[in-house]
Amino acid sequence: MGRSGKTDVLMSRRGAVGAAAGLAFGGTAAMAGTARAADRDGGGERFRGKSVLITGATSGIGRAAAIAFAREGAKVAFCGRRERLGRAVEREIRESGGEATYLKADVRRPRDVRSFVERAVGRYGGPDIALNNAGIQLPFTDLHEVSIEEWDDVASTNIRGVFLAMKYQIPYMREAGGGVILVTGSTNQFATRTGLASYTAAKNGVTGLVQAAALENAAHHIRVVAVAPGMTDTEMLDAHRPEGISDEEWRLTKAAFAEQGVDAMKRMAEPEEIAAAALALASDAFAFQTGTSVPVDGGQLAGL
Template sequence: MEFKDKVVLITGASSGMGRSAAQAFARQGAKLVLGARRRAEGETLVEQIRAQGGNAVFAPTDVTREADVDALVQLALSHHGRLDVAYNNAGIEGRSAEFAEQDSDNYDLVMNTNVRGVFWAMKHEIRAMLQSGGGAIVNNASVGSEVGFPNLAPYIASKHAVMGLTRTAALEYVQRGIRVNAVNPGMIDTPMQDRVWGGDAQARTTFTQQLPAGRSGSADEVTEAVLFLASPRASFVTGTGLLIDGGYVAR
């Protein structure tokens, strides 16, 4: 019960890594404030958490709209009077295409979601945390914040930007009690990963087998890293991106 009575906000909570994190924080006694674009999935998750004795509320949230993100933070403050932990998980991969074939619509969609969304979230989360003496923010970046990857230029650029935001905020607020870190997942079994490979099971299998770990990771394995970075166990950790990639970058 490491997070008992801690107020935890999660964006992109309706599926994948966000959903896994919400369930884990709930098991450890957190008071959850969940946001996602998909209302039905988000409300179902809240019902499941409450049925298991947990505490959770949900608000439809499009992180490309600053007003939505502000409203989600205000929901935490109105329900609980504080914000202790934020996991900025919402993100998209965008359309796969060679660099010269990318278009402005795809670029804008990816950057608005992955960069502006994290920027707006951090801005309002930090303001809330300063009111109650500090907190911990964990951003979901990607192994793509450390390396390039063919045919995903806007996505890779967006995740490099997330690490830039993470490091800058970490430096600005460490002495005011707020730690800011990121998780950098690699090949993780999520709906997003399914879309990236577009049903090409053979290519996906070949890529996975070439990883040093010889397998893909799970959303729950990413969640364990999020829990660590959000906890007092990581009290001297800020401004870092924790790779959860099965050794991909170490090759």
């Protein structure tokens, strides 16, 4: 099937489940109607006085993590390309009594990443913790139909962007005597489905970066860990919602795919649940954890 034919399928109600399947497997699906973890959890002191850097925090998992770290007492500097959303997250955190600063940056641009890290360190010190979260995903597309420009964009964001962030974070952490670097990976590091070649290749690259950086920096008291979400309620899937499908049809499509794809829990994760896992891995409770990619997937991989 050519790309035009595949687009027709994606845009049909009948093909909506297939679209959700292609987009959702690596941690980008959405599901409405569940209570937010942030509404259930109170504040704490785990990260009081710590400096936290987060890339890609204007929405989704990054946004949830920025809010959660700030609630736990951290000073959070975060970046993203969408300034309006970034300012909104910054305002939300400050109005709740937290400390956060949004700095516009594109992780595909080395100068932006370096500037983000330098400005964040200048404002809050550290960094004690970094969460390199920025990522994108294409609608599901067979490998031979992915354009070179699309491939490069996914690779530049999802793997090169992580490399650039680490490149500029690690010297500061070494100088400070240690820290924790987290990376948002994906269950696609372990298994994949058709139509996700570019995303899977990039996320598999995350595995290698985490392992190599962990080995190189353990002597400098820097831990490096990937959080590998399964299907997660973020805005990324909604950007690919087929035209003409109603809110209720879209909700049911996503719910049906979650039930089929997550064998154990039969639902998708909330961004706050993935953020909670990231905070746990960044804490002293996981002081012996490094060089690994930790699935947080509701039993998705167990059923494959």
